[in-house]
Amino acid sequence: MSYQKLSELVIENDLCMDCGSCVAACPDDDLEMIDEKPQNPKKKCNHVEVTAACPRIFFDDDFNKKSVDAQKFHPFVGKYSDIFVGKTKNKDVLKVASGGGVVSTILINSIEKGLIDGTTVVDYNEEKPWEPVVKIVKTKKEIIKAAQSKYIIVPMNPVFRELVKKKGKFAVVLLPCQVQGLKKILKMDNDFSKKLRKKIGLVIALFCANNNHFDMTQFMFDKLNVKKENVSEINFRVTNIPGASQTGGFFVKLKNGEEKYFDKEYYNFLRHFFMMKGCKYCTDLTGEYADISVGDMWLSKYRDGNELPAMLITRTTRGKKVLDAAKNLIEFKKIPLNDLIECQIDSFLDRKFRTFQRLERKSKKGHFVTKYKMDRVKPGLELYNGWKVKNSDPGWIMSRIESVWEFLHNLKDSSVGRIFLKIIPLKVWHFFIHYFYRITFFVLRRKILTKD
Numbered sequence: 416m417s418y419q420k421l422s423e424l425v426i427e428n429d430l431c432m433d434c435g436s437c438v439a440a441c442p443d444d445d446l447e448m449i450d451e452k453p454q455n456p457k458k459k460c461n462h463v464e465v466t467a468a469c470p471r472i473f474f475d476d477d478f479n480k481k482s483v484d485a486q487k488f489h490p491f492v493g494k495y496s497d498i499f500v501g502k503t504k505n506k507d508v509l510k511v512a513s514g515g516g517v518v519s520t521i522l523i524n525s526i527e528k529g530l531i532d533g534t535t536v537v538d539y540n541e542e543k544p545w546e547p548v549v550k551i552v553k554t555k556k557e558i559i560k561a562a563q564s565k566y567i568i569v570p571m572n573p574v575f576r577e578l579v580k581k582k583g584k585f586a587v588v589l590l591p592c593q594v595q596g597l598k599k600i601l602k603m604d605n606d607f608s609k610k611l612r613k614k615i616g617l618v619i620a621l622f623c624a625n626n627n628h629f630d631m632t633q634f635m636f637d638k639l640n641v642k643k644e645n646v647s648e649i650n651f652r653v654t655n656i657p658g659a660s661q662t663g664g665f666f667v668k669l670k671n672g673e674e675k676y677f678d679k680e681y682y683n684f685l686r687h688f689f690m691m692k693g694c695k696y697c698t699d700l701t702g703e704y705a706d707i708s709v710g711d712m713w714l715s716k717y718r719d720g721n722e723l724p725a726m727l728i729t730r731t732t733r734g735k736k737v738l739d740a741a742k743n744l745i746e747f748k749k750i751p752l753n754d755l756i757e758c759q760i761d762s763f764l765d766r767k768f769r770t771f772q773r774l775e776r777k778s779k780k781g782h783f784v785t786k787y788k789m790d791r792v793k794p795g796l797e798l799y800n801g802w803k804v805k806n807s808d809p810g811w812i813m814s815r816i817e818s819v820w821e822f823l824h825n826l827k828d829s830s831v832g833r834i835f836l837k838i839i840p841l842k843v844w845h846f847f848i849h850y851f852y853r854i855t856f857f858v859l860r861r862k863i864l865t866k867d
């Protein structure tokens with residue numbers, strides 16, 4: 416199978432989530448990410464490696480689980496050793512980080528202690544400060560500058576081609592689907608994979624419920640009456656904005672010094688229109704094949720006012736070692752698995768049940784779907800506070816609800832839909848989506864869960 420097949424089965428079939436693994440794996444470096452899609456501009460690439468690297472053609476959970484040496488296992492989170500909440504003690508990091516600043520602190524400390532020589536980060540393009548870009552960096556200053564979550568997809572995996580040319584070992588900070596792509600490349604038996612295996616010193620995954628193309632940011636710019644050429648800074652999770660309804664919000668600073676703000680409550684629901692189509696077919700919320708996974712802890716008992724601690728999962732000996740090396744720099748404590756599941760329950764239900772229902776719906780329509788070699792969650796699985804799984808199939812009503820979500824998701828692709836999106840006030844959309852979301856998860860929980 417070649418690029419043409421990849422294009423037909425994955426890219427044009429809404430399964431692609433822009434990980435860039437195919438671009439990294441092409442032996443002749445023929446593929447490029449252009450307009451947020453992997454493309455074959457010279458029409459030269461005819462290599463099987465590009466399809467072999469794609470986690471959306473085939474993904475073998477059993478095989479990849481073997482690369483994680485932790486002993487405990489839960490079908491929602493994968494293999495794990497321990498789960499923590501944590502917050503960095505480094506004030507410079509905490510000021511700018513997404514949450515607890517744990518990722519940046521681990522990266523800085525691992526470099527300072529010689530465990531790695533550098534790391535990938537996502538920073539903003541100097542000339543186009545609205546455009547996130549992947550960089551390989553080595554200093555504390557660069558890591559702190561690049562802290563913070565960017566809710567615009569950055570195809571990370573093409574950076575592996577640069578990594579193999581560098582001296583030393585590197586950490587990579589990736590979204591769960593990008594870790595899946597990395598694992599597929601590492602499994603291959605060729606020179607590139609052999610070289611890459613020697614370069615990767617640490618894999619950190621960020622939890623991820625969805626990500627967006629730039630069009631969501633552009634939509635917010637339009638709503639804020641901002642021309643991107645006038646932007647000097649953006650930030651997706653600025654806190655302490657007077658009047659903000661939640662922690663974090665989209666902040667824009669203009670070259671003339673003016674500041675604008677888009678409430679998190681609003682941009683949270685925009686994802687239902689702008690989320691990448693490939694995210695609907697994602698099975699992994701927490702980065703199940705990484706050394707360490709990091710996400711947000713939203714449960715109020717762990718929060719300190721507006722501060723949002725990070726939640727960490729250690730999964731490998733290597734992950735435990737880097738966390739241990741940073742133990743004096745991070746305030747952290749072990750928490751039970753139950754709390755992790757409770758905190759992210761809706762996203763887990765989406766990943767472990769809705770994704771498979773969406774795949775079945777797609778397959779019934781005659782489209783190719785990803786072959787996931789992985790066990791489906793079975794009834795009887797313990798979750799949290801007495802809740803357990805009673806049924807693996809979300810059922811007919813959820814399938815109908817899914818078609819409404821699909822309609823909403825496709826709205827932005829038609830000119831009429833775009834007009835609706837533009838003229839209907841955000842407050843109205845927000846009201847409708849908010850309640851439809853609640854109904855969706857009410858129905859899903861009733862179908863899937865039971866309490867003793």
Ligand SMILES: Cc1cc2nc3c(=O)[nH]c(=O)nc-3n(C[C@H](O)[C@H](O)[C@H](O)COP(=O)(O)OP(=O)(O)OC[C@H]3O[C@@H](n4cnc5c(N)ncnc54)[C@H](O)[C@@H]3O)c2cc1C
Binds near residue numbers: 513725
């Ligand atoms: C697209 C996206 C979706 C997320 N969804 C969830 C979720 O549903 N639930 C949840 O609990 N947590 C989610 N997270 C993770 C969360 O936002 C924090 O990144 C995480 O808790 C780490 O916080 P921190 O303060 O320790 O990280 P920081 O110290 O701020 O470090 C974050 C690191 O991530 C890198 N980074 C930023 N954006 C990206 C990106 N787009 N791709 C790759 N690397 C990036 C930065 O360069 C930095 O090195 C998401 C993150 C992203 C980027």
Ligand code: SF4
Binds near residue numbers: 434472596
């Ligand atoms: S999912 Fe990743 S590997 Fe597959 S086509 Fe898209 S960018 Fe390439």
Ligand code: SF4
Binds near residue numbers: 591625626
């Ligand atoms: S939701 Fe899944 S597919 Fe989408 S960006 Fe996140 S990890 Fe990747």
